[in-house]
Amino acid sequence: MTPLQTLKTLVSLQEIDVRIRELEKDREQIPSRLKEIESLLGGKDSELGEERNQLDEAEMSRRLLEGDLKAEKEKIKKWETRLTEIRSNRDYQALSREIEAARKANLGIEDEILKKMQEIEDLKTSISQKEQDLADLDGGLSAERSELEGKLRSINGKIAEEERLRDQAKQAVDDRWLRQYETIRKRRDGVAVVAVLDEHCQGCHMGIPPQLYNIVLKGERIETCPYCHRIVYYKQALDSLGEDFPQSENG
Ligand SMILES: [Zn+2]
Numbered sequence: 001m002t003p004l005q006t007l008k009t010l011v012s013l014q015e016i017d018v019r020i021r022e023l024e025k026d027r028e029q030i031p032s033r034l035k036e037i038e039s040l041l042g043g044k045d046s047e048l049g050e051e052r053n054q055l056d057e058a059e060m061s062r063r064l065l066e067g068d069l070k071a072e073k074e075k076i077k078k079w080e081t082r083l084t085e086i087r088s089n090r091d092y093q094a095l096s097r098e099i100e101a102a103r104k105a106n107l108g109i110e111d112e113i114l115k116k117m118q119e120i121e122d123l124k125t126s127i128s129q130k131e132q133d134l135a136d137l138d139g140g141l142s143a144e145r146s147e148l149e150g151k152l153r154s155i156n157g158k159i160a161e162e163e164r165l166r167d168q169a170k171q172a173v174d175d176r177w178l179r180q181y182e183t184i185r186k187r188r189d190g191v192a193v194v195a196v197l198d199e200h201c202q203g204c205h206m207g208i209p210p211q212l213y214n215i216v217l218k219g220e221r222i223e224t225c226p227y228c229h230r231i232v233y234y235k236q237a238l239d240s241l242g243e244d245f246p247q248s249e250n251g
Pocket residue numbers: 201202203204205206225226227228229230
C-alpha cells in the first residue's frame with residue numbers, strides 16, 4: 001500500500017470516528033434532560049401530595065370541632081332543662097353561669113369551624129389549580145420525553161451503523177498505522193488525522209515548515225504535524241486516488 005493509500009484509509013476511519021463522536025455528544029444530552037423532566041414532575045407531584053395531606057387534616061379537624069360543638073350544645077340543652085327544676089337560688093345562679101360560659105366557648109368553636117372551612121376552601125382551590133398545572137406540565141413533558149426517547153433510539157441506531165462501518169474501515173488500515181492512529185486520537189481529543197491547508201495544520205493551526213509541506217503535498221511519506229503530532233494530509237493529493245479507494249468501505 002502506498003503512503004497516500006494508507007492516508008486515505010486513515011482519513012476514512014477518521015471521518016467515521018468524527019461522526020460517532022458527534023452522535024455520542026448528542027446522545028449525552030438526553031439522559032440529563034430526561035432526569036430533569038422526572039424531577040420537575042416529581043417536585044410538582046410531591047407539592048400536590050403535601051396539600052392533599054393538609055386538606056385531609058383540615059377536614060378531620062373540622063369534623064372533630066363539629067362533633068365537639070354538637071356535644072356541647074346537647075350538654076347546654078340538658079342544663080337548661082335542669083335549670084327549670086332547680087329550687088335553690090344559689091344553684092340556679094351557678095348553673096346559669098356555667099351555661100353562659102359554655103355558650104361563650106361554643107362561639108369560639110364555631111369561629112374555629114369557620115376558619116377551618118375557609119382553609120378547606122382555599123386548599124381545594126389551590127389543589128385543583130396545581131392538578132391542572134401538573135396535567136399541563138405532564139402533557140408537555142411527556143411529549144418531550146417520548147421525543148427524547150425516540151431520538152435516543154435513533155442515535156443508538158446510527159452509532160451502531162457507524163460502528164459497523166468503522167469495523168470495515170479499520171480492516172483497510174495498515175496495523176502499524178492503525179495503532180498510531182488510536183494513540184494520537186486518544187491524546188488529541190478524538191482527532192488523529194487532519195488536513196493541511198495554505199501551509200497550516202488544520203488541527204492546531206500552526207504553520208507547517210516548507211520542506212515538510214512539500215512532502216505532504218506530494219503524499220510521498222506519512223508525516224505528522226511538528227506541533228500537535230497529528231497525522232497530516234493534503235486533500236487534493238488524496239482526491240487523486242479516486243473515490244473507489246479504499247474498497248472495504250463498500251463492503
Ligand atoms: Zn498541528
